[in-house]
Amino acid sequence: MSESTRPSIILPQGTIVGINLRDKLPQTVEAFLGVPYALPPVGDLRFRPAVKVPSSPTAVIDACKFGPIAPGKALLATGPKLEQSEDCLTANIFRQKDSSDNEKKLPVAIYIHGGAFNRGSASMHDTASMVSWSEAPFVAVSFNYRLGALGFLPSSVTHKEGLLNLGLRDQILLFEWVQENIQQFGGDPNNITLIGLSAGAHSIGHHMLNFKEQKAPLFNRVIIESGAPTSRAVRPFNAKVHENQFDDFLREVGCPEDISESEIFPFLRSLPTKVITDAQTAVFDKWNPSLQWAFQPVIDGDIIFRKPLEALQSGKWNKVPVLTGFNSNEGTMYVDKNMSEASQFRGFWKTLLPQLTTEDLDTIERLYPDPATVPDSPYIETREGLGPQYKRIEAAYGHYAYVAPVRQTAHFMSKNQVPVYLYHWALARTVVGRANHADNMYYETYNDAITSLSPAQKELSGMLHAYMTSFITRGDPNTLAGRYASRPIWEPYKHDDRKVMIFGEGNEELIGGGVGIAAKLVSDTWGKVESDFWWSKVPISQLV
Numbered sequence: 001m002s003e004s005t006r007p008s009i010i011l012p013q014g015t016i017v018g019i020n021l022r023d024k025l026p027q028t029v030e031a032f033l034g035v036p037y038a039l040p041p042v043g044d045l046r047f048r049p050a051v052k053v054p055s056s057p058t059a060v061i062d063a064c065k066f067g068p069i070a071p072g073k074a075l076l077a078t079g080p081k082l083e084q085s086e087d088c089l090t091a092n093i094f095r096q097k098d099s100s101d102n103e104k105k106l107p108v109a110i111y112i113h114g115g116a117f118n119r120g121s122a123s124m125h126d127t128a129s130m131v132s133w134s135e136a137p138f139v140a141v142s143f144n145y146r147l148g149a150l151g152f153l154p155s156s157v158t159h160k161e162g163l164l165n166l167g168l169r170d171q172i173l174l175f176e177w178v179q180e181n182i183q184q185f186g187g188d189p190n191n192i193t194l195i196g197l198s199a200g201a202h203s204i205g206h207h208m209l210n211f212k213e214q215k216a217p218l219f220n221r222v223i224i225e226s227g228a229p230t231s232r233a234v235r236p237f238n239a240k241v242h243e244n245q246f247d248d249f250l251r252e253v254g255c256p257e258d259i260s261e262s263e264i265f266p267f268l269r270s271l272p273t274k275v276i277t278d279a280q281t282a283v284f285d286k287w288n289p290s291l292q293w294a295f296q297p298v299i300d301g302d303i304i305f306r307k308p309l310e311a312l313q314s315g316k317w318n319k320v321p322v323l324t325g326f327n328s329n330e331g332t333m334y335v336d337k338n339m340s341e342a343s344q345f346r347g348f349w350k351t352l353l354p355q356l357t358t359e360d361l362d363t364i365e366r367l368y369p370d371p372a373t374v375p376d377s378p379y380i381e382t383r384e385g386l387g388p389q390y391k392r393i394e395a396a397y398g399h400y401a402y403v404a405p406v407r408q409t410a411h412f413m414s415k416n417q418v419p420v421y422l423y424h425w426a427l428a429r430t431v432v433g434r435a436n437h438a439d440n441m442y443y444e445t446y447n448d449a450i451t452s453l454s455p456a457q458k459e460l461s462g463m464l465h466a467y468m469t470s471f472i473t474r475g476d477p478n479t480l481a482g483r484y485a486s487r488p489i490w491e492p493y494k495h496d497d498r499k500v501m502i503f504g505e506g507n508e509e510l511i512g513g514g515v516g517i518a519a520k521l522v523s524d525t526w527g528k529v530e531s532d533f534w535w536s537k538v539p540i541s542q543l544v
Contacts, residue, residue: 006064007032007097009184014059020097024448025132028097032185033090034067037177038170040087041146046269047153047163050089050146050173066092069121071277072147073284080123086150086273089170091143091177093185094128099137105188107473110178110219111142112171114198114227114438117296118148118284130445133465135480136473139187141178145170149280152295154237155246157261164237164300171203172303175218192219193472197441201227201324205409206297206304208318209311217318221475223468224324226437228405229308232291233541237298245283245294252279290351291334291397309538312412322413323471325423325500326406328435328526331398337432339389342370348393355540367530368396383431399527402437404534407524410493421477422493424526427460427504431511435504443503444468456515460504463487463519467501488521498524 007030009016018032038050045051068085099106111127113120122142131140145151151167158164179189196204201224208222209229235242253275255267268276283294297304311317339345345368346361356364369377371388379392406422414420427443428434442450443457446465451458466482467490474480477490491499499521506516 011181011184012055012057013053014056014061016061016063018093019064021094021128021132025129027132029128029132030095030097031128032063032093033065035061035063035091035093036067036089037091037143037174038089041089041150042086044269046086046150047161047166047265049163049166050170052173052177066090066121066123067144069123070144070147071150071273071280072115073119073281082121082123084277088144088146089173091141091174092122092127093182094131094140094142095186096131096134096137099139099186105183105191106186107136107138107191107193108178108182108187108189109138109140109193109195109472110175111140112194112196112200112203113142113144114196114200115147116293117152117167117199117202118280118293120147120199125441126445126447129447130465130469133446134469134473135466135482136469138469138473139182139185141174141182143171143174145174148284148295149249149276152297153246153249154239154242154296154298154300156238156243157246157264159237159300160261161265163265165297165303168203168206168297168303171207172218175207179218190220193221193223194219195223195225195468195472196227197225197438198227201225202229202231202297205229205231205308208320209308210303210305211311211317217320219318219320221321221471222323223471224322224406224409225440226326226330226402226406228324228402228409230312230408230538230541231405232293232401233296234304234308235298235541237300239298241287241292242298245287248283248286249279249294252282289336292352307539309408312408315416319413319416319418321419321471321475322409323421323423323468323477324406324409325425325440326403327398327425327437327439329394329398329433330402330437331394331396332433332436334401334437335390335393335397336387337385337390338387339393340387342372342389345370345389345393345396349396353537353540356537360537363533364396367533368392386432395527396530398437399530400534400537403527404531405538407531408535408538410498411495414493415495419476420493421471421490422498422500422524424500424502424524425504426502426507427516428508428511428513440464440503454509454515456507456509456518459484460507460518464503484518488519491521493524500524500526502526 007018021029067090070088071084127140146167371377371380381391410422425440429439443461462483467477470480471477
């Protein structure tokens with residue numbers, strides 16, 4: 001491609017020269033990749049709030065490839081392989097070619113990637129495909145934010161330095177960058193949808209609850225996939241587990257024991273990147289078996305200014321339309337696949353949530369009958385290579401960490417006259433993972449790797465893509481016809497009429513079974529009793 005055919009945009013920070021993407025796409029997508037939205041958080045800017053890029057009218061930024069990703073855990077097996085670097089605060093902007101010629105500004109979608117706040121990148125999501133296949137044009141933005149200790153290092157010392165939740169602050173700075181610059185790409189800053197999965201969804205939940213009087217939010221609707229502000233534990237910055245993890249991190253980087261508190265962060269800023277990243281990996285791995293993950297968002301009195309459940313109950317949060325949902329097997333990636341003894345099942349919960357009473361633990365055992373002693377338990381494991389308790393612990397953790405919190409979001413937000421659309425992803429994609437956490441991400445973009453598998457997979461992907469792009473561009477998942485005009489009407493979830501759109505029910509085609517039903521609207525009853533129990537235990541997840 002000649003340089004003259006490359007799209008360009010003039011911003012205060014300079015001229016951004018992008019690239020045209022067309023491979024296996026129906027419409028050419030103009031992409032501006034690796035555009036800095038903040039100064040590199042390196043040197044003295046490490047462990048500090050991100051700083052806006054200053055104006056530089058004469059600068060020329062080559063935006064033809066993704067920038068480096070934030071240093072974190074081993075990459076998830078999706079998207080291009082990219083180097084890790086602390087110089088990671090870049091955005092990627094996608095639009096259909098010639099769509100910017102419209103007089104009317106286009107809707108905007110901002111994608112926040114997942115990865116437990118310790119891994120992942122913007123490039124995991126095939127945003128270009130999602131944009132190209134959309135019946136109605138929109139501008140999409142994906143971006144990287146700081147992860148692990150570099151983005152989320154809670155402790156009393158961090159609080160004193162004003163450095164909590166830096167990764168969430170990166171996200172807010174990106175939202176502000178979009179407000180200031182997206183019109184140059186043809187986008188409407190007053191018509192923005194946030195999309196996020198897992199940690200990205202948790203992030204959106206926190207931004208929704210970050211309510212400020214007389215200050216409009218930086219977004220207009222949200223898509224929250226497999227996550228919620230009440231997912232897992234959201235503790236105060238000085239919770240014992242966070243202080244212990246902070247101490248572990250300081251030991252791993254070789255911080256002198258006799259150093260004063262005021263010298264800790266200057267010392268950390270002086271270290272090579274590898275020392276920091278090796279330490280954050282070691283600490284995360286130490287706490288991972290208990291799923292008491294290190295380096296997570298915390299209650300900081302500012303972005304997360306109170307317990308998320310209290311915020312939801314107060315009714316004071318940014319009330320925008322919501323599309324949210326969960327997958328059938330959310331827990332498969334996180335729990336011990338070799339769990340074999342009932343005592344391990346009970347011990348897992350005692351470790352993860354020490355505040356559970358004996359009666360609580362007995363209730364959990366009743367809700368998830370032990371396959372070793374209950375002949376008709378739905379958790380009898382018949383798959384090869386898996387422990388007898390795996391199916392049981394996977395279901396329980398998935399309900400606790402994802403399904404119940406998603407339902408909480410739908411419940412509270414639908415009570416406040418906010419349109420809420422709830423989904424349940426049920427397609428069995430693999431034998432072990434089945435409808436695994438994050439599987440729907442591959443389908444919503446309508447990319448060739450999925451649509452080429454079979455007509456049934458293509459239909460399912462097409463329906464999900466149409467619902468989501470309709471919500472992004474019209475605020476209603478039903479408005480765009482898409483490629484499957486006969487798809488069912490997605491009715492809102494209401495407090496007194498709880499409907500859920502189930503995708504791929506009975507579809508086991510990829511593991512040797514039938515194709516099931518692509519999408520249908522049903523009453524929200526699946527796993528409801530179990531969800532209600534975990535819902536009642538959210539408060540203890542937020543104890544010190």
